Amino acid sequence: MLKKMYNWIDERLDITxxxxxxxxxxxxxxxxxxxxxxxxxxxFGGLTFFITILQILSGMFLTMYYVPDITNAYKxxxxxxxEVAFGVIVRGMHHWGASLVIVMMFLHTLRVFFTGxxxxxxxxxxxxxxxxxxxxxxxxxxxxxxxWDNKAYFATKVGIQIAASVPLLGPYIETFLQGGSIxxxxxxxxxxxxxxxxxxGALFALLAGHFIMIRKQGISGPL
Amino acid sequence: xxxxxxxxxxxxxxxxxxxxxQFLSYTLxxxxxxxxxxxxxxxxxxxxxxxxxxxxxxxxxxVVEVSEVTQEPQSFQxxxxxxxxxxxxxxxxxxxxxxxESGNIFALSPVCKHLGCTVKWNxxxxxxxxxxxxxxxARYTKDGKNLxxxxxxxxxxxxxxxxxxxxxxxxxxxxxx
Numbered sequence: 001m002l003k004k005m006y007n008w009i010d011e012r013l014d015i016t017x018x019x020x021x022x023x024x025x026x027x028x029x030x031x032x033x034x035x036x037x038x039x040x041x042x043x044f045g046g047l048t049f050f051i052t053i054l055q056i057l058s059g060m061f062l063t064m065y066y067v068p069d070i071t072n073a074y075k076x077x078x079x080x081x082x083e084v085a086f087g088v089i090v091r092g093m094h095h096w097g098a099s100l101v102i103v104m105m106f107l108h109t110l111r112v113f114f115t116g117x118x119x120x121x122x123x124x125x126x127x128x129x130x131x132x133x134x135x136x137x138x139x140x141x142x143x144x145x146x147x148w149d150n151k152a153y154f155a156t157k158v159g160i161q162i163a164a165s166v167p168l169l170g171p172y173i174e175t176f177l178q179g180g181s182i183x184x185x186x187x188x189x190x191x192x193x194x195x196x197x198x199x200x201g202a203l204f205a206l207l208a209g210h211f212i213m214i215r216k217q218g219i220s221g222p223l
Numbered sequence: 224x225x226x227x228x229x230x231x232x233x234x235x236x237x238x239x240x241x242x243x244x245q246f247l248s249y250t251l252x253x254x255x256x257x258x259x260x261x262x263x264x265x266x267x268x269x270x271x272x273x274x275x276x277x278x279x280x281x282x283x284x285x286v287v288e289v290s291e292v293t294q295e296p297q298s299f300q301x302x303x304x305x306x307x308x309x310x311x312x313x314x315x316x317x318x319x320x321x322x323x324e325s326g327n328i329f330a331l332s333p334v335c336k337h338l339g340c341t342v343k344w345n346x347x348x349x350x351x352x353x354x355x356x357x358x359x360x361a362r363y364t365k366d367g368k369n370l371x372x373x374x375x376x377x378x379x380x381x382x383x384x385x386x387x388x389x390x391x392x393x394x395x396x397x398x399x400x
Contacts (some may be wrong), residue, residue, distance in 0.1 A: 060265055061266040065308070075309035080269075083308075090269045093262060 025215065030222035042219070044108035049207070051101045058093040059196065066146070068192035070185045073148035098140055105133060117220040125213040130207045134198055142195040148188060156191070157183050237305030279306070280353045283383045287320060292389065296321035296344040296354075301391065318380050318391055319344055321352070321365065321400075322376060329366075332378040334371060337361045338399050342377065368400035378400045 263383030
């Protein structure tokens with residue numbers, strides 16, 4: 001049945017070469033854990049991507065209940081966590097996954113660093129990777145505020161004050177991030193917009209660049 | 224699946240063997256589906272939770288003294304606590320309460336069964352002793368029976384009489400017509 005449906009579409013659109021091109025690529029021996037177990041370090045990038053997918057998934061579902069508003073944000077998070085089925089698991093996925101993404105990304109960066117994979121001709125991919133790192137930290141920072149509890153509020157106050165200590169531009173950055181002169185209602189909607197629209201948009205563009213470059217250039221050679 | 228396989232006439236048992244490629248794509252596809260499917264399952268159950276929550280059966284709310292109810296339908300307002308997710312609020316409801324020929328008290332919802340506007344007893348000068356909806360001129364009898372436009376009779380509030388007071392629960396389909 002599925003095969004017939006696939007064939008019907010394939011006859012018309014010739015989709016086989018498309019996914020073949022994505023899926024079929026050489027995995028050199030030195031990055032295959034089946035050959036050398038220590039090659040599992042080459043999995044960290046893929047694992048980061050996998051957790052990122054789970055973050056996108058759980059985040060999308062969380063917005064079905066979450067409200068970015070100072071009187072309702074905490075109540076809606078409390079409701080979705082304690083009243084809705086599997087709320088603990090879905091929010092737990094997003095909460096723990098957020099930390100895990102950073103950890104995995106850090107391990108991936110270490111692997112790239114110690115195998116010297118950032119060297120020519122892959123310098124641009126290193127730079128894009130660093131940008132992804134910063135976007136991820138931005139996602140972590142903006143997402144931290146959203147439950148609007150004490151921890152969220154004061155972490156954001158501290159974070160914004162750190163940003164405000166930048167010479168010359170500091171006060172402008174502070175007002176921009178806060179959406180006003182205090183950390184409050186406008187900060188929350190602003191951080192929500194950054195967290196679910198702007199930063200993910202930037203992330204997708206950067207990830208596309210990251211993946212296209214690694215396919216074009218291939219995985220760096222053995223040590 | 225077994226197309227390119229060599230027939231072995233000596234053996235009666237024909238074993239379908241799996242190619243290495245097939246085995247790998249099954250295991251890879253299987254673990255991939257597992258890794259995505261399990262998180263997806265939790266998320267989907269989370270999303271469809273409102274479908275699976277039991278309908279909250281409304282408690283009876285004190286509305287009006289029995290002595291105030293007449294043969295002629297009268298509109299009474301009452302408040303009910305509505306729990307809408309994390310938002311709890313006293314919402315005002317309206318009921319048209321009257322006595323039938325045998326003196327039984329019954330209460331009808333003012334929500335028109337056509338498209339949800341609010342009906343009124345003697346709402347039109349042209350039709351006396353009928354419920355009338357101003358939106359599309361739907362009309363109902365005193366029992367809530369739909370006369371024109373609306374596809375169903377007016378909903379009914381279950382009534383409870385206690386200590387001389389009328390108590391109403393949440394609306395049910397009309398049982399009088």
